[in-house]
Amino acid sequence: MFENLSDRLERSFKILKGEGKITEINVAETLKDVRRALLDADVNYKVAKTFTDTVKQKALGMNVLTVVKPGQLMVKIVHDELAELMGGKASDLHLDGKPAIILMSGLQGSGKTTFSGKLANMLKAKNRKNPLLVACDVYRPAAIEQLGVVGQTVGVPVYSEPGNKDVVAIANNAIREARAKGNDVVIIDTAGRLAIDEQMMDEIAALKQAVNPDETLFVVDAMTGQDAVNTAKEFNDRLDFDGVVLTKLDGDTRGGAALSIRTVVTKPIKFVGTGEKMEAIDVFHPDRMADRILGMGDIVSLVERAQEQFDEKQAKELEKKIRKNQFDFSDFLNQIQQIKKMGNLKDLAAMIPGLGSKIKDIDIDDSVLKSIEAIINSMTPKERSNPKIINQSRRMRIAKGSGTTLQDVNRLMKQFDQMRTMMKLVTGTSNSKMMQMANAMRQMKGKL
Template sequence: MFDNLSERLERSFKILKGEGKITEINVAETLKDVRKALLDADVNYKVAKTFTDTVKEKAMGQNVLTAVKPSQLMVKIVHDELTQLMGGETVDVNLKGAPAVILMSGLQGSGKTTFSGKLAKMLKSKRGKNPMLVACDVYRPAAIEQLRVLGEQIGVPVYSEIDSKDPVKIAQNAIKEAKSKGHDLVIVDTAGRLAIDELMMNEIAAIKDAINPEEILFVVDSMTGQDAVNTAKEFNDRLDFNGVVLTKLDGDTRGGAALSIRSVVNKPIKFVGTGEKMEAIDQFHPSRMADRILGMGDIVSLVERAQEQYDEEEAKRLQKRISKNQFDFNDFLSQIAQIKKMGNLKDLASMIPGVGKAIKDIDIDDNAFKSIEAIIYSMTPQERSNPEVINGSRRARIAKGSGTNIQEVNRLMKQFDQTRKMMKMVTSSKMGKMMPKMKR
């Protein structure tokens, strides 16, 4: 995500490294490079120029403290301005209404249907909502089936009318159905349309007028760059949408849409799609995104993702087993499953400050755990529960059954043993600290 832009900006700041103070000459040189980096990332020219002009004005007005190097100060100013450029504050989705109605809009192929499912799952699990999905794409035969499959996957009902070709009527009937069945959220998936297609634009405007949604989201493929911004303007002129959703932000995107769209349409980015999995959706936080663009990581989002998968009862059970030295391969498997639920592994690693740059050219496959899981699944129930019984002949059998080799099995056994010892030490030290408090 934004790898090329991050690298270019880092190079730009190096111009100021070793400089004793900020001057008009070295600032101009740095910002010329920053502006080029933004333009190469497909940021709107006017937006890039305004941005660098504002940064220059702020940089020249600063008295650099002796403790702060000019390059550090410039990074701070650019970070603050990037945050403002992307909206400044996090803007939540409007869920008022009985039911709250969210209308999805966007181009063909932007990922509206998949995102509708992701949003329903997120609002169901995180906000306790009882959503219903509505299939209003009457033109693409596979669209209704796609939404139905997604609905089954996430446990959310899908309203559709196979014989109807009137999306306005379908949307109205769906809201009546939602009210009668106690759903407090309705997400209406519509057909992809081109901004130049007057008939289709009139149709989505008619759906909006008929159902009066609390929220209209414009879904855009972030990989389309500057074209996405121009299309957003066309849609906003017709629909006056409430917010933007950027999909496919995990791809090789140059980032221009994320950095330009807020300035051009004056509407906040509310969500981003970061992968194909149904969990791969994040609320958009401008400050955190600025952190990531400048290579500072995003620890807050990483912790939030971990907390979403955190099960308090499971954690207590696990702690008890670790303290008794009973942590086994079944527990190890459940920990792997929790990590996998958190999302794309490379994306997770890049949230740790400094790691994103280090792993930029390393391909971290989502199947990174595949061989480990294969080895564990090739063990007998007794071997998983009692790793101590796994001797040389058992290891050879496990290697053969998992399609790996004896070295990989030995490596996993060694890593598992080290993990168990480390977890025991951490748990014991925590217990030791708690004991004096308990005695009091």
Template sequence: MFENLSDRLERSFKILKGEGKITEINVAETLKDVRRALLDADVNYKVAKSFTDEVKRKAMGMNVLTAVKPGQLMVKIVHDELAGLMGGTAAELKLEGRPAIVLMSGLQGSGKTTFSGKLANMLKKKNRKNPLLVACDVYRPAAIEQLKVVGESVGVPVYSEPDNKDVVAIAGNAIREAKAKGYDVVIIDTAGRLAVDEEMMNEIASLKEAVNPDETLFVVDSMTGQDAVNTAREFNDRLDFNGVVLTKLDGDTRGGAALSIRTVVTKPIKFVGTGEKMEAIDVFHPERMADRILGMGDIVSLVERAQEQFDEKQARELEKKIRKNKFDFNDFMAQIQQIKKMGNIKDLAAMIPGVGKAIKDIDIDDNAFKGIEAIISSMTPKERTNPEIINQSRRMRIAKGSGTNIQEVNRLLKQFDQMRKMMKMVTSMDSSRMMQMANMMKSKMK
């Protein structure tokens, strides 16, 4: 995510490395490079110029403490300005109606239908809502079926009228159904449309007026850069939407849309799509995104994703098994599934401060666990529960059944055994030994 921009900004800051103080000359040279980096990232020219002018104004007016190097100070100023550029703080979804209504808008192919399912899934799991999806794309072939497949995958019902082409009537009937059956959020998926298509724009404007949504969201593919920003402006002029959803952010190496859209349309980015899975949706946090752009990681988001997959009851049961040295391959497989649900592996690793830079040239496949899963799946239930019984002949059978080799099976069994010992040791420690171990680790890291 934004790898190209991150690399360019890092090179820009090196201009100030070794400088004793901030001067107009070295600041101008650094910011000239920063502006180029932003323009190469497909950031709007006026936004890039205004951004660097503001950074320069703040840098020149700041007294540099002796303990702070000019390069560090510049990173801090740029970080704060980047966060401000993207909105400063996260913008919440306002769901006050009974039921609350969310209307989706955007171009065809921007990911509205998939995002509708992701939002329904998030509201259901995190916000304890009872959502209803509504199929108001009456033009695209199989659009209704696609929404039904998405709804089924997240366990959310879909309201549709396949023979009706009147989207205002469909939405009205869906809202009445939601009130009758106790759904508290109605998410209306609409057809993709061009801003220049007067008839289609009039249709969604009429739909918005009829249903009076709590939130109108504009969904756009972040990888289209300035085209996304221009389209957002045109839609906003007609619809006056409440917020922006950037899809496919995980594949965006530049970041032009994320950095420009807030300034150009004066509406917040509310959500981002970070993958194909239904769980791959994040509330947009400008300050965290600024951290990631500047290579500082995003440990808060990583912890939040982990907590979403965390089951307190399962965790207590797992701790008991670890204390008794009963952690087995069934438990290990369950942990792998939880990690996979958290999202793209490389993206997760990049959230750890310092790791993103180290792995930027390493290709980490989302199927990184495939070999391990194949090996575990080739074990018998008894072998998964009692790894100690896996002798040489069993190992050969497992290797053959999993399409791997004996070395890979041996490696996994050895690593699993080491992991079990380490887990048991950690859980058996009292607090004083835990503190002692933490201090030892801290001194080694230093």
């Protein structure tokens, strides 16, 4: 995500490296390169020009402390302006209605249906809501069935009326059903088209007027770059939506949509989709995204993701086992499954400050976890709980059963022993301390 832009910006800042002070000449040279980097990332030309003009004005008007190098100051100014460009701060959903109604809009293929499921899953897990998904895409073949599968995956009911083409009637009936059954959030999935047309706009405008949603969200594929921004503008002119959802931000996106859309439509980016799994949804934090773009990582988001997978009671039991050197392969398998829920391994690693640029050319394949799981699943319950009994013949059987080699099994056994030793040394960092660390990080970011 944003790897090319990050590389280009890093090279741009090197122009100031070694300079004793900021001057109009070296700032102009740096920002010329920054503007090219933004344009190559498919950022809107006017947005890129305004951005670099603002940075130049702030850089030249600032007195540089002797302890701050010009390059460091420029990074700080660019970071703050990038965050401001993308909205400044995270924007919350407004769910005041009873039930609260969320209307999805966007072109076909933008990911509305999948995102509807992700949002329902997030509201259910984090906000303790009881959502209802509504199938109002009555044109695309199998759209209702797709939403049904999504709803089943996340454990959320789906309201549909197969054969009925009146989306206003379907939505109103769904809202009545939600009130009757105690659903406090209604998420309406609507039809899209391959391109904007008058019929689609008329239909969704009529739907919005009829249900008066608390939130109208525009869902757009981030990989479409400036086309995404142009489509957002046309939808906003007609619908006056409340916020933007950028999907497929984990793909080979140049970042132009994320950096341009807030300025062009003056509406906040509220969520981003970061993968195919139903848990792959993040609240959009402009300051954290600026951190990632500038290669600073995103340790707060990483800790938050870890906290979501933590079970306080389970963590305390695990700590006791580690202290007694009783951590076994069943515990290890459980930890792997929790890590997988947090997201793609390379994305997680890139959140660690300073690591993103070092691993950008390294292929970190999630399949490595699959082979470890296969090896552990090929062990007997007795072997998992007591790894010391796994002798050479058992290792050969485990390798054959897991479709791996004896070398793979031996390597895992060695790494497991090393990990147990290390974990025993660091058991002082308990889950409660992880919580304290996360809170301290948030407070620090608030003061910076």
